Amino acid sequence: MSGHLRIRWTIVPSTAPQPLINCNRCGGLKPYRCSGRFRVNANGKRIDAWLIYRCVDCDNSWNFGILERCSRRDIEPARLAALESNDPVLAYRHAFDVIALRRQVGRVEEFPDVAVRKEVLEGTRESAAVLELRLGLEMSTSLRLDRLLSGELSISRSRLQALEEKRLLSVDPEGAKALRKPARQGTTVRIDLVGEDDRQAIISAAGG
Ligand SMILES: [Zn+2]
Structure with a gap:
C-alpha cells in the first residue's frame, strides 16, 4: 500500500443563521428566520433593498438591509433583476453572510x-x-x-x-x-x- x-x-x-431580534409583537428576544424574499424600493434614482426575515413565533417581519440609498447607476441590471425576482441563489448568499448580519443585529444564532x-x-x-x-x-x-x-x-x-x-x-x-x-x-x-x-x-x- x-x-x-x-x-x-x-x-x-x-440552515441559514438566525438573527435574534427583540420582537415588538410577541415580546422578548426571538429568532427570526429568513423568508427568502427581498423587498426592493426602486422608485426614484435611489434604490433600497432588504432581505425579509420573520419571527419564528408570530411571523412579524424584520428587514436585513442589503442596499441602502444606492444610486441606480451603481447597480448592475442583472443584480437588480435578481433582487426583484427573489433569486434563491442571491438570497442564500446574503442569508449566510453572518458578518453583515452581526453588523446589523449583534446576536446571531448559527x-x-x-x-x-x-x-x-x-x-x-x-x-x-x-x-x-x-x-x-x-x-x-x-x-x-x-x-x-x-x-x-x-x-x-x-x-x-x-x-x-x-x-x-x-x-x-x-x-x-x-x-x-x-x-x-x-x-x-x-x-x-x-x-x-x-x-x-x-x-x-x-x-x-
Ligand atoms: Zn414575534
Missing part, C-alpha cells in the same frame, strides 16, 4: 448542520495508505472540524484526537487546536490509515 487517496468534500451549510458532497480527485481505495480530504466551503459554518470528521467518517472524536497525538492525523494549514475550530475553506486533512483495522470502512465513509 502506498500513495494518497485524495477526496474533495464540498460542504454546504443547510447552525452546524451541513450537507457534504464527496468526490475522489486522485488515487484508488485499494492502494491508499493516506487519506487526504480537501475541504471546500462557499459559506462559512460553525461546525467544528472534529465534529464534521467524526460524523462523516463514523469515528469518535476521541479517536481523532488519539490519531492526531500519534501524528497519524494532520491538518493543513496547521493551527493550535485546529480540530476544535470551525471547518474552513481550503483546509486539508491527512489521515494515515496503514495500521488501522477499519481502514476500508473509513475510506468508504470518506467517499472513496
